[in-house]
Amino acid sequence: MAKQTIPGVQTGxxxxxxxxxxxxxxxxxxxxxxxxxxxxxxxxxxxxxxxALVSGFAQFFQGLMA
Structure with a gap:
């Protein structure tokens, strides 16, 4: 199995x-x-x-779907 790295905090x-x-x-x-x-x-x-940002994105995507 290939070694997988966990993304996140970089140690270097x-x-x-x-x-x-x-x-x-x-x-x-x-x-x-x-x-x-x-x-x-x-x-x-x-x-x-x-x-407010999440709500704005939701309204934007709802507008795209309509």
Missing amino acids: GGIVPKLIGAAITFAVLVLIVKHPAESAVWVKGAFELFL
Whole structure:
């Protein structure tokens, strides 16, 4: 049987991308700890935007099918 790789997180790529990812993760955690109420509002807004995008795609494809 052929060996299959699992797509997803790449282990290579050097130190700079890992440092950037760690810095972004740290910044998000600091924002959540220092401003939990505002963070909740931002997450709610992002979720509502995601739902609007999904709804828009659904309407688009329904229009194509009609």
